[in-house]
Amino acid sequence: KDWNGIDEVVVLRNPKGASVRVSLHGGQVMSWRNDRGEELLFTSSKAMIFKSPKAKAMRGGISVCFPQFGKCGSLEQHGFARNRVWAIDHNPPPPPNPNPNDSTSLGKSFIDLILKPAQEDRPHGFELRLRVSLALDGNLTLISRIRNIKNAKPFSFSFAYHTHLSVSDISEVRIEGLETLDYLDNLCQGERFTEQGDAITFESEVDRVYLSSSQCVAVLDHEKKRTYIMRKQGLPDVVVWNPWEKKSRLMTDFGDEEYKQMLCVDGAAIEKSITLKPGEEWTGRMELAAVPSSFCCDN
Ligand code: TA6
16 A cells, blocks of 8 residues: 555566566655665655545655646646546557657666546546566666546646665765756746856755756756766647745744755756647656766766
8 A cells, every 4th residue: 555545566586586566656766776776766755645635746756747746837736647546558659750760668667557537637638658667777767648538628738757766975965967057046046047157056945946957957956976877859838846944944844854864856847838739749858877977968
């Protein structure tokens, strides 16, 4: 059972001992461990004891934000997808433009999930498919395919993989690959600024949406001598969030000091919403690797 009492948690394993746990609640990735058994995603120690409201997404892991990111819209924060029970998709259709070099399923352990709209949902005519896969090298890939079913109305949405990385000490972490980009600062009512050239480091609360980034972003954790590499397609934006001390104390499902061990870096499509006409499909792909030494994106 997961934190909401949902029975089905799917565990993916590779032959080297890496593993991924995916909950049918929200299609949320709850855990990603390397072949040494080290947890690479952050989960709050208070997430499991937080029971109200019952359908809430767990504080941690990777959750799917759809069809809205944040509070910009008429829905609950980050949309309803992360609060719903998804189904296993036993027979997903092939992707519309299969890439012959894409080994999404080759040699990988994977699970396909699907979320269909409830009666009251707006937009109503969507199908949201999520493939979570674990490769032989331990890389974790999430591929979402959103379809506007035939005879439905056109609709628009925002999307994010709300990704909580486990870090040794936030003060020792830096992000490379977002230098010189424009960003929207949620701490300043979404005002637009330009990053001034250096790698991003942390000494206070950060809540930003970096716009139109390149495909690769690196998160360097000096103390752990670990670098997370995020490669993404269809997801131009990158959310960077750490609540720091004061906001941590206000969150009931988050420990007062846990901000030191967590950094959210989300592959996202936020600034320009995606519009699908009937029959059209969109794909958003995010691949995460955790490598032992420092690494530079070849952007
Ligand atoms: O990732 C940025 C953000 O939108 C922040 O503003 C912050 O509120 C965070 O997400 C957490 O959202 P949640 O709804 O999961 O508490």
